[in-house]
Amino acid sequence: MQIQVNGEAIEVEPGRSIAKLLVQLQKQARYLAVERNGLLVPRSRHGEVALVEGDAIEIVTLVGGG
């Protein structure tokens, strides 16, 4: 199935968790925060939240800023 991650279409297996999505993308959760359809998914729930076709995921980190 297809989901949107940071505005890009990504193919994932149906029912895949956010934790597994991060592994698929080769991302360490430590410096990241994840939002699903506009709602924050706390780190403690990355393993249990299953992705659904068409989900809009935002994966963000901290960058230089003022």
Added chain:
Amino acid sequence: MTNSSSPSELPLAADRPLRIGSHTFQSRLFVGTGKYSTYELMQACLAASGSEVITVAVRRERLIDKAGRSILDFIDLSKYTILPNTAGCFTAEEAIRVARLGREILSGLENPGANWVKLEVLGDAKTLLPDPIATVQATEQLVKEGFEVLVYSTDDPITAKRLKAVGAASVMPAGSPIGSGQGILNPNNIRICMEYLKDGDPDYPVIVDAGVGSASDVSFAMELGCDGVLLNTAIASATDPLKMAHAMRLATVAGRLSSQAGRIPRKLYATASSPETGTIAPLPR
């Protein structure tokens, strides 16, 4: 004078710390981490500035990252309190989402900055001036969610009062537009903001955020009685950022001391510094 410190020692040790919400700092300079040419230069400038608070932004993680370096690998998280901002948000909703995301990251890193946010809700991409109505709305919501909210505002005293009324931990009026380097364009508004915000609450923190161009702007803000200054571009985009970082640290201290020392009144005419008596006689003509 009752000052017991030695003549060469700065009387800063006697100064009360800066308190914002649950946070306490000795340094009154907050610096941003944007626009540096390298992380190494940023690191050196942060150290030279003497700041204990540094701001960062929340942005999308690059899915394919060539360099793979994170700014967080160049920041001592045990030394600095990170102040995440909501820069680039043009609605209250976006800013609230970004504040939650920043808190999530900093909670995971166990940084004390996890409970606060520098709220920016911008009204316009050209001026980057805040949208005052959306800013008040976002402040109200974030306070409800337990954030200590440091609010980037215009220098309008009425907006400042509204922000404090809805629970802002600090109101941070802009000296001039972000990155403009114009300094403090309307010191009278900043003075009125402070009068209103500190009325019956003298320790309420007011921080000038944005517009600083050089060290004298920082000293001027501190001399106005502001509790601190937040800046980024003035250091990061200076010709010699490291030298400017030192200058900003000294200017903050100089302005603070000058403010506390109490300046002389301005007078139209001169007052002699040397004795007016005992001068030698004019030659007979």
